[in-house]
Structure formats: C-alpha cells, structure tokens
Amino acid sequence: MFTKGTKIRLVSDPGRVGFLTGKDRQRGETKFYQVDFGDASSYQPDYEIELVSDDHSDVFELLAEKKFGRLTDLRRNLSHIQLSGRLANLVYSMETTNTDFYAYQFKPVLSFLESPSNGLLIADEVGLGKTIEAGLIWTELRARYEARRLLVVCPAMLREKWKDELKTRFGVDASIVDADELLEVLRRDRHEDEDGRGYICSVQGLRPPRGWRDDDSSKDSPRRRLARYMEEHADFESLIDLLIVDEAHYLRNPESQTAKLGQLLRDVSENVVLLSATPINLKEDDLFHLLNLVDPDSFDVKEVFPLVLMANEPLQRARSAALDKRSTFSEVKELLEEAQSHELLQGSAQLKGLIESDIVINGPNEISNRINLANRIERVNLLSHVVSRTRKVEVTEWKVVREPFSEFVDMNEEEWEFYQSVTDAVRDYAAVNDISEGFMLASPQRQISSSMYAAAMSWGGATGDGAEELYEDLGLDIGKNRHLSPLISHISQSVMDGVDIRALKRNDSKYNRFYKLIADYLDSFPEEKVVVFSYFRATLSYLASRLNEAGIKSTVLVGGMKKTKQQVIDEFRHDPTARVLLSSEVASEGVDLQFCRVLVNYDLPWNPMKVEQRIGRIDRIGQKANKINIWNLCYANTIDHRIHERLFERLGIFERALGGMEAILGENIKALTNDLICRDLTEEQQNKRIDQTALAIERIRQDQSELEKQASHLIAHGGYILEQVHAAHEFKRRITEEDLFVYVKDYLEKFCQGHQFHQLKADELVFDVRLPAKSAAALDDFIRRKKLFGKTRLSTGETVRCQFLNKLLPTGSRVEGVSQFHPLIRFICEDLKSRNEAFYPLVAIELPSSAVTQVPKDVYVFAVYLWSFTGLRLEEELRARAVSLSTGQVLSADQSWELINFARIEGSDWLSAAAELDGQVVEKLSDDCVAEIERDYKQVSRNRSDENADRISFQVQSAQRHRNRQLDMHQRVLEDMRTAGKKKLIPARKGLINKVNERFEVQLESLKSKSEFSHSQFEVCFGVISIT
C-alpha cells in the first residue's frame, strides 16, 4: 500500500500532503516512512500517514471524519481568493494609500464600482479632498483590473500639485506632458504601459484649436493632431484606463473648445471621473452638460432628462418609505407599482422582481432588512450612481469655529497717489486699445492692492504673465498664452517716472500694520506659527525680506521650487525658529498646514471661492484647535474694501464655508471684475455693482440648498454606502499586512527552497528576503512580461530588505514596501493559479473572545462559498454562514463573515477539535450553513440576473441612441459637404456612416451574448471556530 510515489497526507495535519520516497526505517514496532512534502522531507510513523485519492478531497467526507486542517490552510485559501479575485464585498484600495482614513472619501469609490457607465462626477464641497477620492478610485481600478494608463487633465496651475499628490499619496509616478507627448503615449498600447505611471496635462495644453476638423494642413499643430487622433479612435478600443478631469466645470459650456476636448477624451477613455465643486442643480444646464460627459448615452438629450427624473420619482419615494419605520412593505409596494406604470420602467426586471417578491421587513433584523430593501430599490434606478457628493455639514469628523478679524489700512499720500495713477493708466490703456477683457487689465491693479512696493519693483524687472495671480485671485484659468508686457510698459512709462519707490517701502502702511499684528502674536505665543497668504509672488518675497530684517524667520512656499513642497513644509514645521509661512494658496494645496491656527490674508482675492480655499487649508480634517483666527488686510477706501464690506461680509464667507458654488461664482466674479476695472464707474456705481453680485450669489445659495434636496435621484443614498464603508473598515474587509506576509511566507516555504526570509524584529513585519536563483529568474520574467519595472530588486536574486505594508509608497526608499501591488504578490498569484494548487478545505480554529466582541462565546460551524456571476461584467463574492453549536442559531451573512475574518486574522490552531466535537452534530450544522447559503444564493443570483437584464436593455437603448447621434452628426456633415460642393470628401464620410452601423451591430451582438447571465458557486472552506 505504502509504495514509492504514493500520495499521502498526515492524519493529524491533513492539509499537509506529500509523496512517499520509497525509503523506510524501523524503530521498535513502528515503521517509519520517508515523505517528501515538497518543502522538506521527513520520516513519519505508519500510524500518522494515510492515502489520498485525489487533491480535491470531498469536504463533506473530510467533515464526517473530522479531519480538520489548520489556520494556515484558511489563510492561504482566503488570501488567494482575495488577492486574485474581484470580490464585490472587498474594498481593495482601503488602507493601501498614504492617506488618513475618512469613511466619506470611500463613498465615490463604491459609487464608482456601481456606476453602470464607468463614470462619476464627484461634486464634494471644497476642502473634503476630491483629489484623494479620485486617487482612491484609481487605486481600486489598479487592484481590480490591473489598470495601467491614468490621465489627469487639470488647470495648468494644478499640474504640479497633482504630480506631487499622486506620488506621495498613491505611489504613482506621473509625468506632465503636452499634446505632442500625450499623442505619442496614446499611440502605444495602453496595456504596455509600465505599472504605476500616469500622465498629467493642462486643459489649455490639449484644447483642440478651432477648425481642427478642417483638412487644411497649414493649420497643423500638436493639439490638432491629438484631437484628430482621438476622434479616429473614438468608440473603439479605449486608449486610457481612467481619465480624471479636475475643476471639470471648465468643460460645462458645450459650445466651447474645452468641452469638445472633454468629449474627445471621454470617447477614448474606459473610465471617467470628473471633479468639481459644482452645485447639484437640476435646473441648470451646467450640471446636465457635465453628466453628459460622465455618461454620454444616458444624458444625451437635454429634453428627455426631466422625463427620466419623473419616472424615478416614485422610486425615490419608495426608497424613503422603505427606510421609514412607520411604513409597511405593502405601502412600499404600492409606490413601486406606481413607478412600474411609467413607460421607462415598464420593462424593468428588477422592479418586477421586487414587486413579486414576498419581502418581510419586520422581525429581529428590521433595520438591515429595510436598508437592504432600500438598496435594492436604488439599484433599479440606473442613474443613481452618477454623482457622488459630500457636504461639509455632513462630515462629522471635525468641526472648527472661524474667528475673522479685518483691518482696513489707510493709505498715506504717496500710496494714494500711486494707486490712483495706476488705476487711471489701466483705464486709459483699455480705452485706447479697445480691450474689453477686464481680467487682463486687472493684473496691475490687483498687484498694487497686494503690495505697492512689490508691484513697483516687479514692473521694473522681468514681468511674469500674471496667469498664476489671476488664477488665485479671480479663479480664472487663462493659460500661459497671453502676456502682460505691453500693459506693464504702458504703466511704467506713464506712471513710474514720478514714483519714489524707496518711499513706498519706507512708509508701507499695510506692512507696518501687518508687522505690528504679527510681531505681537508671535511674542505672545512663542510656540506657534502663522500662515500668510498672498496671490502675488513678489509680495511673498518682499514680506520674506522685510520679516528677515525684523529678525523673524520665515519660509516661502511657491510653485516650481527645487525642493518638494512637502520637504519645505516639513523643514518649516520642525524648525522652531521658523515662525511664518509665506505661501500662495495653490502651492500649499495638499500639504498639511493644520498645525497652524492663525491665517493672515495679506491680500484678498476677489473670488470668494479663492478665499474659502485659503481658509480651507487650515480649516480641514486634522485641525486640532477648536477655533481658528483669520486676519484680513486690505487698503481702506478701495475697491477691495468695498468688496470686503458688501460682498464678503454679507455672504459671511469668513465665518462659514460657502458650499460648492465655484462654477457659478466664477462667472459672476468675472463679470464683476470686468465692470469694476474697465468701466469708469463712480464709487456709488461700483457699490451698486458689487451689491448686485452679492445679491445674485445670495440667491444662488438659497436656491441651491432647495435644489439639493431634489437631486437625490442622482446621488446614491449616502447612508447605505457609508455603512458599507464603515463595515469594510471595521471588519477588516481588506487585505492586511499579515495576509500578505502569510501569503508570501507560505509560497516561499512551499516553492522556493533555499530562500531567505529573515525577520529583523519580532514586532515589525520587516524581513531580509532573498529568492533562490530559479524563483528570481521566474519573477524577472514575470516583471518583463507585465512591465512592472523598477518596483523590486528581488528579481536580481540579491538580499532585499522588505517591509510588508499594504501601502503604496513612493519608490526609491531603502526598504522595499510589499503591498498588494508589489510584483512579488502578483507573481505569486499568477503562479499559484497556473499550478492550480488545491487548498485544504476544512479547518479548526480557536479565537480569543476579546477579538470578536459582537459574537458570544461558543463553538461555531461555518461554511464559505465563492459565488461567481457572469453577465455584463464578472463579479465574485465570498459568502459565509456560521451557526452556533449550542443554540443552532444561524448568524447573519455579515456576522458570519466577520467571525471568519477575525478567525483568519487573530485565530490559532484548534488541535483538539476532532477529539472534542461530535462529528454528527458538526455535519448537521454545516448542512444548515449550506442550506442557508443556498437560499442566499438563489435570491442573490435572481436579483443579479434581473439587474443584468436591466443593464443590458439600458445599454442596448443607449447604443441605439448613440448610433442615432452619430448618424445625425455624419448626415449633417454630409449635407454641409454637398452644399459646399466638396464632393471628393463624400465617399469617406459615407464610409464612416457604414462603420457606425457596423459597430452598432457588433455591439448589439456582444450585448446579446452577455445577456445570458450565468452563475456558479464553489465551496471554499468549511470549519469550526471556538471562541474562548
């Protein structure tokens, strides 16, 4: 029976399987057989080994014989599924990035995963971290789908900020590229991109020039070539995995070239995330145009949109009713039936399923029943995951009181004269040159409002383009194409001759006031530091030198410095002698300034959103003080003063956050700026004009809160999602460091003889790791195939110090971080898959009761299944059920999973389980688990099938609409050609029309094939857990 090559397993550790080598020895009466286990060989007494017929042992047979395996069997098994799968109930990006955990920041991630169009508009209010939310979505896509190509499109001013954030928080090494370079990137296969790279472009840098479609080669330019290339590839294989558009409201005007750019990019991107603090106002076209980018097929005709919303209306009420404890299911059902009567929802299989099902909501699990019902209703509404929005008032993580104090500084005579003459010179220049764009002219005056001396000095030397200030002051992104030089030379010639620049410094009223304030404060609070903002670089340098003269050490933070801004901030923070940070708002974005509680606005941007953003730098998560002080400085009796009084104070912008009005404010402020600068208004007229704006903004704000309430159609029910996020976090539904460690260790021990895996400290997961030559070579080959260069030195076969840390850290540190994205983990995943390794499916585990407080002490029998659903997309889910040995009560699916998950993380072997348990009882209870899972499975697969059917029919309709849209467009062009007599071009256009039709057929075919929804389930693991 026990001959060479026989496959055996150990009686007391049945997960350990090996082959007999044919050698045996005798000791006393016992015969010992040598067994080769792969990782080692050893002699085992005859009573310790038994034959294994095949690898895929029947778990029920094992159960009957109580052949329990060990904790490592469970860990290996679950980690492998989690790391190689696409589990629906796991948030892969959680705790893997270099960001603090805030539940609301995962709302967009979960919404995005549910979004039927692979698009999402994130419309959070300022200061909640939209950048981080977008980064988390990218991280999730990388983990789930090995996404490679990320493109961020943002205003030019924010490119550096994005680069920095992506690197430090998400381990993405992004390059800033122009149209030409981007085109080169897009021409390459996106799957060939290196992992962890990204591209950042400015909107202006990519915007197609007017007439880019014309076949006039004399107009050739990189932007034109890029636009044409994207159009050619629209609707075919995607060129970009994820497109992130920051400050997306710039794209909202459908007639603009910027919006055209948005459409072109959208059509070549697999996934889209738009970021904007746009208010969610259904009555405004702006929102519709942004949604059109997120999901062009659902939001294609503006006029149809209200109908869709109307159809959804009863669904919204049904959802509210489901969550309302006073309503019964039959009441909810009535509303669902009302919804069903609308033609758009008549065909909904999910809705039909809901109405026909017999749902019980009362009983012990009422709350979770109601939430589940609400969630199912929400899934009927396919538009519900298009927008994700969090408002500051909803965030409970921090609350800070703002205490503003404004100082209006009287100008001295020289200053007054200088101010007036510059104002006049600008107006003259505007009149003579017939310039109506106020924002260009605003620059010089905004500069002297900041600091007269700094402005005067800067005009003497090289003049910048003013773009940066305009962005920070007025919120306008004008790109880098224009130049202020002619205007400045005009001022220099007409004004500067009569000005005593040194006097401006000697008697600088504003600085003197500032110095008094700041010196007093720093004296009274020797431990504290202060942030000073200005939109004008020259002002910041000027302040630095003057503070220096006064013996106060300061640090300047502006864009384009040699050190990273994080380095600058770190040095500032840890240098006790440095007291004042002089910063521009954009430069300080994304860095942690919450260690300051006093902010000085040395000048005041006219755009209230920009003021809000400055305050938001210290009034944000992480501010320890309960109260922050905001000191504003501005010249008395100037436009700034009037804006302060009539606009800012009225809106209360220093006391409370404005909410997301950025887009709308921009327009208002632009118009206001224009009028104030270019038109020769009297003081009274100016006041009136400012009042108008204030009123308009006030009205917008009121409307907005009203409209917000109506917009719930589009926003997934935040509460439910937030609950999912909390559950995922609390119950560790994520890959932990220990998981990765066990996974790697196990693999090395089993398949890499001669490796080194030496832990340096007992309480830290830091190891010296060396792979044996063969494994190193295999890893190297894997890295080449998958283009994972520069992420690990393990493939060289050298000893590498590694830390298991499921975080995406910037590369280049001395210790290699091993996260779920590390090439070694991906390599192991692939290798285990190709080996088709069977995992031992029955375990016995002990768990201290301190680890799971929610589950009473007892013995539990459990079963875990993997469900797999294939339709429009492939989804997997691990489903578990556990039942109590003493009461026979079955735990809920969530509770069961929580128990098993904690056992996985904190448990230990329960070696005496077989001796202590009654096999028949365990078998019976595991049957109960299976029956319960079977019931769940039927229910869930029916729901999923309905959902799939709805999504398919929705997509078919979308595809039809899309085709019609395309055909219309081509027809129009064709007509134009005919009228213009460009007959030569007609055949090519007709070819395009054929292509559209062909593509539609293909799409229809593919959707049809996916409408066959298939599902299957596999046993993953059974076992017993003893909570002691």
Add this chain to the structure above:
Amino acid sequence: MRNKKQQLVIGLDFGTAFTKVVIGETRQAYGVHFSKFGDEGNQYLLPAAMAIDSSGICTLNLDSPKTRGVRDLKMRMLEGDFSLDSKAESVAYLALVLQYSRKWLFSKQKRIYGRNYLDWNLNVGLPTHNYHDEELVQAYRDIVHCAWVVSVTNSNVNLEFAKRVLEGKEDTGSNQDRFIHPDAIGLFPEFVAQVTGYVRSPQRQEDLHALMDVGAGTVDVTVFNVYHRDGEDFYPIFSKSVKNLGVFFHTRFRLEELKYQGRWTPHAQDRALSNREFAKKVRISQQQLAEIDRPFRAKVSRQLNDELRYTKEKRYRMSRRWEEGVPIFLCGGGANVELYSGLIDNLEERGNPFKIIRKGLPKPERLQASRLRAENFDRLSVAYGLSFDAFDIGEIEKADEIEDDTVSGSATKGGPIFCPVCNGTGGAMAHGCYKCGGSGLI
C-alpha cells in the same frame, strides 16, 4: 477517534549550567516552561542542579528546607566520573526533568493529547567532542534510560531507588507498558541538534556554513557543509576547534588585566555583564574597556579565521560561499555578549580575509513558547533541534573521515566524488548544476 496514536518527542538539552526541554510532534513543538524552578531571567532555562533531603528524596526546588544541593551534574560525567553516586544523581535529576516536562504538557495541552495513546521518543544532546567517546556515550544512554524508568515508576524520585535501577536490582515489571523502547532514545551531538532547527527551516541553504558556539568555558568553532542526499541531511565537518575563550575566561582575562583579582571572583553561572555594566563596576570608561579587550578579541577572531583558512586552503576550495560569504551562526549562552557578537558584526561589515554573513536563528513558527522572547530563541535551539524525530535529525561526517580537497573535487568520504559546486545535490536551478550538469557527481 479515541486512543489515536500520537508521537511525541522530548528534546532534552542537558547543559552544564542549564537544562532546556522542547517537546515536539509533527505540527507543533512546545518549549517547557519551568516556572518557579526556572532561571529568574528566562524560565525556559532550568538550572542543572537539584536538592536532596535526608531520606534521599530529590526535588528541583533548590530552596527546599533541610536539603543538600547537588550541582555540576553534567560536568562530573564529562570529566569521567562514572561512579554510582554520580550516575544516580544524574538519573534522579533527569527523572525529575522528565516528570516535570510530561506533567507540564498534560496540564497545558490536555485537550489535545489527553485522549491519545502516546508514543514517546526521547532525544538527548551530547557535547560534540565527546560524541565519539564510546564509554561516555554508553554511560549517557544508561543514565537516560534509567531516568525514564525512574520517572514513570514513582511520583517521588528517590536517590536510592535510582541507584537500584541503575544496578538492575529493582523489579519494575509492573510498569513495563510505560517504559520507553531503547530504540526510542536518541543521543545526538549538540552541534547537529543546533543545526537541525536551521536545516529543517524554510531558510535552509546548502553548502558551506560556520557555527560559533560561545559557552561559559569554551568557544567552539565548526566549519561544515549542509547537503541533502536521498532525502537525508548530512553535515560533513571540515574543521573544528574548541578553545577556552568562553565568557568565563573573558571575564577572568579582564580582571587580570585590571589587576582586579581577589576583589571579584567570577563564576561560570554568573550572568554576563554588558560592557557598560562592567565598565561601571570596575570604574573605567567603555573606551578603556575596549582597549583592554583588544588582545582577547584578537584571539577569538584568530580562532574563527584559522578554521576558515584551513577549510579554504585544504578542505573545500571550490565552495561558492568564499565569494558569496559564508553564513555563520553565533549561538550559546555567550552569543549576546558584546565581545563575540560585536566581533562577528564587525567582521561582517568591515570585511575580513574571509567574507562572512551572520545568520540569525529565527524562532520557528512550529515552536510554541509564548513567554520566550524572540532574541532568546538560540538558548532553546539545541532542545528544539532535538524535538524532531530522530530519523529527521541529520548525520555528521566527522572531520577525520573527510579527505582533503583535491583540485577536481571537494571533500568526500571515499566512494563517488561529489560535485564541489552543488555538493552532490545536482543543483537547485532548472537546468541543474552548471558544473556537473545535475548528476551531482564528477
């Protein structure tokens, strides 16, 4: 499931100063915790001493009233004292250790083993250089066997009874079923036990290694090979030396240099002081202390390098480890003493004519010893190695059985000449060893 047979192996490291016990089975091994009998600083260490009362009843409780203490049990045997009294004392002591260890396992792991029929095995370590002293080995074997018999016969361990068992005068027939089969007692050189834990760990590497065992009295340096043939492990020893450069001699050397004798007499059982503590005690600076240590440190360094040089020049010239660095283990009670650990670290970092790489002996996952700090694992490493089945503990090939290296091959014990690159394993790489093409022989 009742009365399932379960193999348990007691690994017993009977040391000069302390005894350590690990009980193993295929899944786990348990470090025996001696609680109040154990050493204050580390209760996994049991002093090699007991107390005897006037009626001959022995106990591990050294504070027991009206008793006399017995020490140096192992030392006397190693020095060739095989008198009945001495042997009986060892039997009694080991019987107490065995009783305690089994009782401890049952109190802690009753749920696991309480219902099993237990198949006991006992592996005991022997000083490596005495392993070939047949008289000693036989005496040891007798003692261990008698100790088992005594341990299962009465709950009280009596010295007179131990003597009678040793002399074969005691009829123990009624307890036969609790006796251990003579084959189930294994005696192994401590060196092999020490290496076994490593060789049976996933970190195992083949080819050349060195081990420096720092004891109270001696420093043992062994340069050896690890290789696997037909599923068995072999450790050919190329070179070894034992010198009186241990912790005790180190302290004595310092005191002599400081002309401090008389004021302070060191003992082998003393806890080694750190440099800082020592310097403070004798009121000199640590720099001065380092200066004083210099000649002693040079001697230890020379001992290691002499063995490496001899191996490189005469024994195993072709090892790839001369290029890559020879893995070296530092173990024994003195391994944490700065002079020795610092010396190895220094040689590793600064370079040496012979490149070395210090290897730690990580606490294996199989070992359950919750109160053992990871850095103290090396104190249990011999007992741990002995807790494997005797068949799985490798064999040494004595230095004098191994021929010197020739130009074409490495050291072998006659017969076929093993490839010096893969040591007869054929190589772990996919295409096999580059020198022998995977055959393992040249």
